[in-house]
Amino acid sequence: MDVKSTKASPILTGSQPINKSRLGIHSSHLPYSQSSPTYSNNILAVSRKKPGTFDDVQSNVWLEAMRSSSPPRKKILKDFTDEEVASDDGDIIYRAWTIKYPSALNSFQQIMNRAKNRKLVVFLDYDGTLSPIVDNPDRAFMSADMRSAVKRVAKYFPTAIISGRSRDKVYELVGLKELYYAGSHGMDIIFPPEDMASGNRSNCTKSTDRQGKEVNLFQPASEFLPMINEVFRTLVEVTKNIKGAKVENHKFCVSVHYRNVDENSWPIVAQFVYDILKDYSRLRITHGRKVLEIRPVIDWDKGKAVEFLLESLGFSCNQDVLPIYIGDDTTDEDAFKVLQLGNRGYGILVSAVPKETNAFFSLRDPSEVKI
Numbered sequence: 001m002d003v004k005s006t007k008a009s010p011i012l013t014g015s016q017p018i019n020k021s022r023l024g025i026h027s028s029h030l031p032y033s034q035s036s037p038t039y040s041n042n043i044l045a046v047s048r049k050k051p052g053t054f055d056d057v058q059s060n061v062w063l064e065a066m067r068s069s070s071p072p073r074k075k076i077l078k079d080f081t082d083e084e085v086a087s088d089d090g091d092i093i094y095r096a097w098t099i100k101y102p103s104a105l106n107s108f109q110q111i112m113n114r115a116k117n118r119k120l121v122v123f124l125d126y127d128g129t130l131s132p133i134v135d136n137p138d139r140a141f142m143s144a145d146m147r148s149a150v151k152r153v154a155k156y157f158p159t160a161i162i163s164g165r166s167r168d169k170v171y172e173l174v175g176l177k178e179l180y181y182a183g184s185h186g187m188d189i190i191f192p193p194e195d196m197a198s199g200n201r202s203n204c205t206k207s208t209d210r211q212g213k214e215v216n217l218f219q220p221a222s223e224f225l226p227m228i229n230e231v232f233r234t235l236v237e238v239t240k241n242i243k244g245a246k247v248e249n250h251k252f253c254v255s256v257h258y259r260n261v262d263e264n265s266w267p268i269v270a271q272f273v274y275d276i277l278k279d280y281s282r283l284r285i286t287h288g289r290k291v292l293e294i295r296p297v298i299d300w301d302k303g304k305a306v307e308f309l310l311e312s313l314g315f316s317c318n319q320d321v322l323p324i325y326i327g328d329d330t331t332d333e334d335a336f337k338v339l340q341l342g343n344r345g346y347g348i349l350v351s352a353v354p355k356e357t358n359a360f361f362s363l364r365d366p367s368e369v370k371i
């Protein structure tokens with residue numbers, strides 16, 4: 001679903017402060033400020049450094065966040081309970097957690113009761129929600145059964161995929177024309193103009209898709225494209241000798257994967273990313289599942305994308321609509337928060353381990369999402 005852009009229409013709020021507390025790190029510990037962008041030869045800057053030796057406290061904070069991203073089940077349970085747990089105990093702890101975040105499957109009737117006389121609008125994350133987490137991001141396929149399940153849902157309810165991946169990539173993986181797609185953590189949204197609510201004045205760009213069909217594009221970070229491409233190239237270059245490291249260009253953000261990097265080399269990955277980002281005050285980093293995600297400092301996230309789609313498609317009236325968002329990652333928390341506010345809808349966290357979340361319900365893994 002590639003589109004030929006006809007006009008750039010950035011709705012930038014780059015001067016807004018970002019939510020640094022999401023990382024659990026005080027703002028003074030983060031390597032970005034609110035000053036204007038700088039472009040520089042980062043490869044040279046980085047290669048002057050001795051890799052793997054952190055030169056200040058901030059980067060150690062990053063490393064700690066990397067270690068706690070997607071940790072083994074036993075470690076999460078230990079953090080949650082403050083003691084070592086056997087796997088049977090782990091199940092008991094998980095069941096206790098579902099008292100606070102009940103299983104969406106067991107709460108099906110409750111959800112249906114609330115959905116009575118309302119329009120259900122469904123939002124789905126991709127990785128870890130529709131597809132299982134696997135070592136190779138290029139092999140994160142959703143099953144044919146899952147695709148059929150999503151297709152069935154979309155037949156009855158407006159359904160959108162909101163992913164950290166590029167919109168083209170996630171479309172390629174999902175392959176269903178009948179859905180709405182938002183890539184780059186919601187910074188790249190596409191929908192047919194005929195679905196736009198009447199009277200809506202969303203600041204969209206008109207464009208055409210591969211089939212020549214007219215589409216509406218909303219890309220609030222379009223001015224960051226050259227910067228993102230530059231950072232992507234630099235990161236590919238500096239990480240090329242780190243075994244297992246993988247850098248993905250998601251158009252308006254970049255992912256640096258360290259899932260397959262030996263843990264002893266994680267400091268090197270962190271150091272390189274940290275050094276590069278020092279030169280880009282208008283980019284920030286968030287932590288995903290064994291991935292560092294570099295994104296523009298704009299006031300936009302998956303939660304904002306949910307609000308945007310609801311409004312653009314004419315579903316923002318609280319009384320008539322019940323939005324549901326299913327996701328597994330920290331970036332999905334922004335969407336859960338939007339639905340939690342004013343009890344607007346239901347966030348459903350996909351997690352096999354207890355976690356603090358803004359979601360209302362839980363599901364254990366993608367196989368439960370499919371049901």
Ligand SMILES: O=P(O)(O)OC[C@H]1O[C@H](O[C@H]2O[C@H](CO)[C@@H](O)[C@H](O)[C@H]2O)[C@H](O)[C@@H](O)[C@@H]1O
Nearest residue numbers: 126127133134135137140163164255259289291
């Ligand atoms: O918002 P999402 O659709 O959940 O995308 C978030 C990131 O997903 C992918 O990485 C994650 O899944 C990979 C495949 O299972 C896994 O190998 C990796 O460790 C996970 O972090 C994707 O590759 C990232 O670029 C997305 O940002």
